[in-house]
Amino acid sequence: MRIPVGISSRHLHLSREHLALLFGPYYELGAQKPLRQPGQYAALETVTLVGSKGQIEGVRVLGPTRASTQVEISRTDAVRLGIKPPVRESGDLKGATDVVIRGPAGEVVARESTILAWRHMHLHTAEAKELGLESGASVSVSVLGPRALTFHNVIVRVNPQFRAEFHIDTDEANACGLINGDAVELSAV
Amino acid sequence: MRIPVGISSRHLHLSREHLALLFGPYYELGAQKPLRQPGQYAALETVTLVGSKGQIEGVRVLGPTRASTQVEISRTDAVRLGIKPPVRESGDLKGATDVVIRGPAGEVVARESTILAWRHMHLHTAEAKELGLESGASVSVSVLGPRALTFHNVIVRVNPQFRAEFHIDTDEANACGLINGDAVELSAV
Numbered sequence: 001m002r003i004p005v006g007i008s009s010r011h012l013h014l015s016r017e018h019l020a021l022l023f024g025p026y027y028e029l030g031a032q033k034p035l036r037q038p039g040q041y042a043a044l045e046t047v048t049l050v051g052s053k054g055q056i057e058g059v060r061v062l063g064p065t066r067a068s069t070q071v072e073i074s075r076t077d078a079v080r081l082g083i084k085p086p087v088r089e090s091g092d093l094k095g096a097t098d099v100v101i102r103g104p105a106g107e108v109v110a111r112e113s114t115i116l117a118w119r120h121m122h123l124h125t126a127e128a129k130e131l132g133l134e135s136g137a138s139v140s141v142s143v144l145g146p147r148a149l150t151f152h153n154v155i156v157r158v159n160p161q162f163r164a165e166f167h168i169d170t171d172e173a174n175a176c177g178l179i180n181g182d183a184v185e186l187s188a189v
Numbered sequence: 190m191r192i193p194v195g196i197s198s199r200h201l202h203l204s205r206e207h208l209a210l211l212f213g214p215y216y217e218l219g220a221q222k223p224l225r226q227p228g229q230y231a232a233l234e235t236v237t238l239v240g241s242k243g244q245i246e247g248v249r250v251l252g253p254t255r256a257s258t259q260v261e262i263s264r265t266d267a268v269r270l271g272i273k274p275p276v277r278e279s280g281d282l283k284g285a286t287d288v289v290i291r292g293p294a295g296e297v298v299a300r301e302s303t304i305l306a307w308r309h310m311h312l313h314t315a316e317a318k319e320l321g322l323e324s325g326a327s328v329s330v331s332v333l334g335p336r337a338l339t340f341h342n343v344i345v346r347v348n349p350q351f352r353a354e355f356h357i358d359t360d361e362a363n364a365c366g367l368i369n370g371d372a373v374e375l376s377a378v
Contacts, residue, residue: 150339
């Protein structure tokens with residue numbers, strides 16, 4: 001089965017509370033375009049991330065809002081900001097790094113918000129069954145070409161709401177030359 | 190054998206002609222610090238790279254000068270500049286990308302100068318013999334940790350002037366979490 005590659009640029013998910021502090025009371029995100037995972041969308045809104053060594057403007061907010069603010073950046077971004085986020089699965093924010101987020105209406109220190117995303121694969125329940133994989137499995141994915149490499153520790157997440165997608169960040173994509181629209185195959189570990 | 194990791198940040202080697210155009214006639218590079226490979230040094234001088242989509246300041250010149258100007262950047266940098274350099278071994282510049290280089294005394298369009306460096310390993314002749322490797326061999330290198338991966342297509346370069354060093358760029362280092370000072374082992378392919 002060919003699995004499409006989804007390369008995550010730096011982005012963030014906001015809590016209701018932080019959305020109000022950054023954009024104003026009762027503010028609602030606007031949808032710019034839907035993402036491949038049903039119900040998720042890139043919002044019209046962007047923010048600035050501020051660290052001790054630099055700042056990055058135009059960081060895209062994804063919707064809808066979540067219980068906790070979660071900022072996902074590349075290690076290249078982290079060096080630029082001067083922070084050292086851990087590699088974590090989405091939602092696992094204990095010990096995540098703090099970062100300052102600046103919006104048009106204000107600024108917040110988002111505590112335990114910032115991670116480097118653990119590379120993972122979304123699969124629909126039927127797709128997982130076809131591949132003989134369960135949620136939480138760890139697989140390897142090989143990429144060919146001059147920068148051929150094998151990613152290990154790819155966590156599988158299975159959900160009837162998901163569509164097959166291999167998620168890596170921009171550093172990981174650049175290290176092997178993948179671009180959005182490419183597809184990969186699972187490899188024997 | 191443990192092989193130290195050398196992470197290459199963006200840098201460039203200048204021809205005599207380009208050095209003069211960028212810094213002035215008869216200009217000589219100053220040495221800031223020696224590199225691990227004997228005779229090579231980071232120069233005091235930096236330049237600005239200019240592309241259609243952006244520019245990057247403070248790009249370090251390495252000395253001594255070479256027959257041809259060679260600019261080595263990460264794919265992250267390439268996206269920022271708006272150029273698409275090929276993945277190439279050092280010195281193999283046919284079909285390399287053009288880039289504008291700006292120095293204090295002038296600007297040049299460096300034709301066929303810019304590449305993404307092909308990941309490689311420097312070995313002293315004695316070290317290569319110990320490992321049973323010849324110059325030009327292709328090996329794999331595995332990295333452990335949450336971002337565990339295996340780099341394939343690592344080209345071995347053997348020379349009595351070299352010291353063992355595994356060379357990757359910042360994207361490749363960030364994709365697996367390596368930092369300068371780390372060491373790797375060769376893995377079975």
